[in-house]
Amino acid sequence: MVNLTGSSKVEQNNIKSIIGSSYNRLYSQFTSDELTEVGNYKILKQIGEGSFGKVYLALHRPTHRKVCLKTSDKNDPNIVREVFYHRQFDFPFITKLYEVIVTETKVWMALEYCPGKELYDHLLSLHRISLLECGELFAQISGAVYYAHSMHCVHRDLKLENILLDKNGNAKLTDFGFTRECMTKTTLETVCGTTVYMAPELIERKTYDGFKIDIWSLGVILYTLITGSLPFDDDGEVKTKWKIVNEEPNYDSKLIPDDAKDLISRLLAKNPKERPSLPQVLHHQFLQPYGSVVLDQTEKTLSRQRSGGTHFKSKLERRLLKRLKQSGLDTLAIKQSILKRKCDSLSGLWLLLLAQEKKQETCKYPKRSKSVLSVKKVIDNATHNDDSNIDSGMLKPPLELSRATSLSKMLNKGSDIVTSMTPVSRKKSKDSTKILRPTLSKASTQRAYTQSMVNSPRKSNNFLQKVSSFFKSKKNLNNNMNNNIYSGTREGSVASTKGASIPGSFPKKKSNSPQKSRTDVGADFIKINSKESLKNNLVGTAALQKATILLDNNEVSEKAMESTNTTTGLLLNENIRIEEPRLKRFKSSISSDISQTSTGNYDSESVENSRSVSLDGKVSPPPIRTRPLSEISQISNDTYTSEYSTDGNNSSFKISDTIKPSYIRKGSENTSQYSASSEKMTNGYGRKFVRRDLSIISTASSASERSSRTDSFYDITTASPAINAENRGSRSNNSKESVLPRFGTQRPWTGKRAYATSRHGKTARRSSKRGQFKIQSSNTDSIIQEVSSSEEEDHNALDKKRTGLPTPVLQNKGLAGNGLDEHDEDGDDEYAIHTDGEFSVKPQFSDELIDKQNSLSNVKAVATKRSLSEGSNWSSKYLDSDGNRQRISPMVEKNGEGSVGYVADSSVDGEEPKLLL
Numbered sequence: 001m002v003n004l005t006g007s008s009k010v011e012q013n014n015i016k017s018i019i020g021s022s023y024n025r026l027y028s029q030f031t032s033d034e035l036t037e038v039g040n041y042k043i044l045k046q047i048g049e050g051s052f053g054k055v056y057l058a059l060h061r062p063t064h065r066k067v068c069l070k071t072s073d074k075n076d077p078n079i080v081r082e083v084f085y086h087r088q089f090d091f092p093f094i095t096k097l098y099e100v101i102v103t104e105t106k107v108w109m110a111l112e113y114c115p116g117k118e119l120y121d122h123l124l125s126l127h128r129i130s131l132l133e134c135g136e137l138f139a140q141i142s143g144a145v146y147y148a149h150s151m152h153c154v155h156r157d158l159k160l161e162n163i164l165l166d167k168n169g170n171a172k173l174t175d176f177g178f179t180r181e182c183m184t185k186t187t188l189e190t191v192c193g194t195t196v197y198m199a200p201e202l203i204e205r206k207t208y209d210g211f212k213i214d215i216w217s218l219g220v221i222l223y224t225l226i227t228g229s230l231p232f233d234d235d236g237e238v239k240t241k242w243k244i245v246n247e248e249p250n251y252d253s254k255l256i257p258d259d260a261k262d263l264i265s266r267l268l269a270k271n272p273k274e275r276p277s278l279p280q281v282l283h284h285q286f287l288q289p290y291g292s293v294v295l296d297q298t299e300k301t302l303s304r305q306r307s308g309g310t311h312f313k314s315k316l317e318r319r320l321l322k323r324l325k326q327s328g329l330d331t332l333a334i335k336q337s338i339l340k341r342k343c344d345s346l347s348g349l350w351l352l353l354l355a356q357e358k359k360q361e362t363c364k365y366p367k368r369s370k371s372v373l374s375v376k377k378v379i380d381n382a383t384h385n386d387d388s389n390i391d392s393g394m395l396k397p398p399l400e401l402s403r404a405t406s407l408s409k410m411l412n413k414g415s416d417i418v419t420s421m422t423p424v425s426r427k428k429s430k431d432s433t434k435i436l437r438p439t440l441s442k443a444s445t446q447r448a449y450t451q452s453m454v455n456s457p458r459k460s461n462n463f464l465q466k467v468s469s470f471f472k473s474k475k476n477l478n479n480n481m482n483n484n485i486y487s488g489t490r491e492g493s494v495a496s497t498k499g500a501s502i503p504g505s506f507p508k509k510k511s512n513s514p515q516k517s518r519t520d521v522g523a524d525f526i527k528i529n530s531k532e533s534l535k536n537n538l539v540g541t542a543a544l545q546k547a548t549i550l551l552d553n554n555e556v557s558e559k560a561m562e563s564t565n566t567t568t569g570l571l572l573n574e575n576i577r578i579e580e581p582r583l584k585r586f587k588s589s590i591s592s593d594i595s596q597t598s599t600g601n602y603d604s605e606s607v608e609n610s611r612s613v614s615l616d617g618k619v620s621p622p623p624i625r626t627r628p629l630s631e632i633s634q635i636s637n638d639t640y641t642s643e644y645s646t647d648g649n650n651s652s653f654k655i656s657d658t659i660k661p662s663y664i665r666k667g668s669e670n671t672s673q674y675s676a677s678s679e680k681m682t683n684g685y686g687r688k689f690v691r692r693d694l695s696i697i698s699t700a701s702s703a704s705e706r707s708s709r710t711d712s713f714y715d716i717t718t719a720s721p722a723i724n725a726e727n728r729g730s731r732s733n734n735s736k737e738s739v740l741p742r743f744g745t746q747r748p749w750t751g752k753r754a755y756a757t758s759r760h761g762k763t764a765r766r767s768s769k770r771g772q773f774k775i776q777s778s779n780t781d782s783i784i785q786e787v788s789s790s791e792e793e794d795h796n797a798l799d800k801k802r803t804g805l806p807t808p809v810l811q812n813k814g815l816a817g818n819g820l821d822e823h824d825e826d827g828d829d830e831y832a833i834h835t836d837g838e839f840s841v842k843p844q845f846s847d848e849l850i851d852k853q854n855s856l857s858n859v860k861a862v863a864t865k866r867s868l869s870e871g872s873n874w875s876s877k878y879l880d881s882d883g884n885r886q887r888i889s890p891m892v893e894k895n896g897e898g899s900v901g902y903v904a905d906s907s908v909d910g911e912e913p914k915l916l917l
């Protein structure tokens with residue numbers, strides 16, 4: 001406090017007003033509705049909005065690093081999936097999940113920030129992407145999918161909107177809300193994704209191989225990247241689905257070179273078994289050299305992670321750990337947090353600090369390249385080596401210029417470090433004005449640097465003479481290129497191209513060369529007719545990198561040259577009209593089908609419109625949707641016994657050649673009929689019925705969004721935890737044996753979690769004191785307990801009084817062998833989740849219940865759980881001394897004394913239930 005004694009009155013007044021204003025500031029901070037901070041993160045601004053919550057740019061206060069904060073409601077089941085799977089991934093082309101914060105109503109994910117935004121936006125802003133860039137980005141995406149598949153996870157919502165670009169222009173796969181565990185032979189049933197990216201077997205509602213539907217979506221992505229339009233898209237959803245099942249995409253030979261066509265057609269094979277594996281994809285000729293590099297990198301990463309992990313092994317990490325220890329931080333806790341993938345604040349701190357350190361280390365890299373030594377090395381190489389060494393770096397621009405394009409760097413460096421294979425021109429993309437200026441300035445830096453070296457008074461020096469002659473010869477080559485081709489550097493050409501699309505954004509080139517279109521990127525190739533001239537023109541530009549590496553590997557045969565020329569020739573045809581990409585945004589949601597009837601969004605073309613759709617185009621098209629939704633629905637097992645079987649035979653979209661498009665209209669009519677009836681029935685009949693109905697309607701495009709969300713759980717229940725690939729491998733393929741818990745939909749999961757924490761802590765103490773519950777400690781070791789706050793306990797007590805029900809969390813593991821670990825008869829038990837993000841199934845014993853159990857002389861062990869069925873309550877079972885399983889159900893009914901009763905339900909042994917209290 002400020003000392004007011006001994007000051008003049010004026011001073012005292014001043015001090016009072018300062019105190020007053022700071023008090024007011026604090027007060028307004030407390031009372032403000034605006035969210036400014038979450039955990040260690042300061043929210044800077046909103047950068048996006050997903051289907052289930054907002055996305056913010058935020059600053060991690062301790063490290064000052066930018067992160068992306070993605071928020072979602074606690075009761076959104078997809079956030080559980082997303083966190084569960086995402087936290088297991090540690091791969092350069094997958095966004096990193098640093099931390100998960102759970103607040104009263106929300107879950108916040110702190111993710112790696114990708115300033116490049118979505119690949120979708122990138123494609124839209126550039127209209128079309130060069131083949132080289134397509135190959136590079138697609139290799140990265142395929143690598144990320146290969147990594148996830150190798151971890152036995154399928155993404156199921158691969159699309160341009162779910163691929164972000166980092167600041168170096170590298171692809172980052174994100175949004176794992178529909179991901180699930182998948183074994184090699186597991187077939188899935190849940191229909192999810194975004195229609196235009198969906199494989200035919202999904203459209204036909206067949207059971208499917210999760211890996212193969214991802215491969216199909218990759219085919220859609222590649223086609224779209226190359227052509228700027230979707231392979232299967234029409235005005236109506238029904239027509240789009242029909243196309244997916246029955247038609248081949250239009251392979252415009254002006255846009256799609258033969259090797260790309262070959263790859264796309266394999267990826268988009270209607271028969272899932274004919275689709276290639278991801279290693280085959282990455283080996284494909286069209287993706288070279290990027291594909292092989294990414295494949296190698298992915299396999300190395302996987303093998304390192306499988307053989308005990310990669311954490312805390314590198315020099316950098318050890319150094320950082322040491323520094324943190326010296327600063328008094330609990331490094332053991334940090335290690336545990338990372339190794340157990342807790343995604344708590346310690347994980348966040350460690351991962352962001354590490355990212356900071358890595359950045360600082362890579363920042364040193366370009367500086368070194370400016371030094372005379374590195375220039376000397378480059379020059380020496382340039383002057384002493386013959387042509388065979390053309391790719392060893394000496395013909396590239398200084399490292400700071402080629403950093404972004406350094407494929408070789410990627411080859412040489414550890415794969416943990418995210419390196420870029422990105423052409424300079426794509427850096428910091430999105431707004432081409434912003435993109436291109438840095439590119440140009442880099443180019444001009446290069447020129448200026450070269451010039452200064454050439455004009456240096458010390459050029460008489462032998463070494464610098466070499467420098468001079470090296471750059472002179474390079475300059476000559478550049479001039480040759482200027483004269484022979486059409487303009488100077490590739491950056492210049494790209495820039496002028498982009499400048500054309502955004503007037504005034506880019507200074508025009510001085511040369512008389514005509515302005516090139518975007519598709520002219522890499523035009524350098526087209527006029528290069530021989531291996532020699534190709535080599536001569538290799539100046540380290542990204543556009544030529546492919547050829548450079550081919551040369552280096554002595555792989556440039558006449559054939560390769562031919563293919564290069566053909567490829568680029570196709571790409572660079574000046575007659576190709578650049579069109580706006582024919583793309584629409586595709587927003588993920590639980591089910592487009594569902595939203596069609598429940599939200600009205602996207603529904604202009606749902607029931608009503610699907611009726612009016614005809615393929616002759618006479619019917620007025622529905623208004624263009626802004627962003628159709630991903631969908632997820634479930635074909636329940638009931639489906640296969642229902643008359644509306646979705647085994648494909650009755651599918652409206654399985655249309656034989658002889659059936660005319662009018663059939664679709666019929667199907668649509670059916671669709672709407674069933675939709676309507678479903679909706680009606682759903683309203684009156686509760687969840688189970690809805691689920692069954694949904695199965696029917698999953699083809700028929702109708703159900704409530706809520707039902708669909710609920711149903712989406714049913715597939716996570718068959719998954720086993722994707723924690724250890726090796727362990728998983730030895731597990732049975734029978735998905736029903738899986739132990740992954742199922743999550744409730746009707747109540748927020750974290751609400752129960754809070755209880756779980758405190759109750760569990762309390763119970764553990766009690767149980768050990770009383771020695772009553774036979775839970776093997778070894779089985780509970782892996783469960784990380786949180787210190788429960790007294791407030792939490794109070795809250796629990798209060799809530800317990802209010803409801804009269806126990807506040808349960810399950811311990812499944814500890815009860816194994818006691819006969820209490822089996823599933824509910826309905827097979828839809830609900831378990832609670834621990835706040836550290838680990839899926840634990842913990843014991844729950846309310847005080848009242850414990851007292852009841854204590855009053856039963858013969859209790860051996862107790863488990864508590866509830867069924868997900870509508871209206872079910874938590875119930876407990878116990879083993880009596882004879883080993884019989886007994887059930888205790890809370891009876892929400894007051895006895896004569898006005899207190900809550902518990903019934904020992906003897907459904908097991910057939911005895912009459914007894915009132916315990």
Ligand SMILES: Nc1ncnc2c1ncn2[C@@H]1O[C@H](COP(=O)(O)OP(=O)(O)OP(=O)(O)O)[C@@H](O)[C@H]1O
Nearest residue numbers: 048049050051052055068111112113114175587588
């Ligand atoms: N890591 C990130 N870095 C930068 N921007 C991001 C990041 N993650 C998401 N965004 C932005 O936030 C927006 C919404 O994010 P996202 O698509 O992941 O949410 P969602 O709820 O999964 O939405 P949808 O279900 O529609 O895909 C995206 O358009 C993207 O531009």
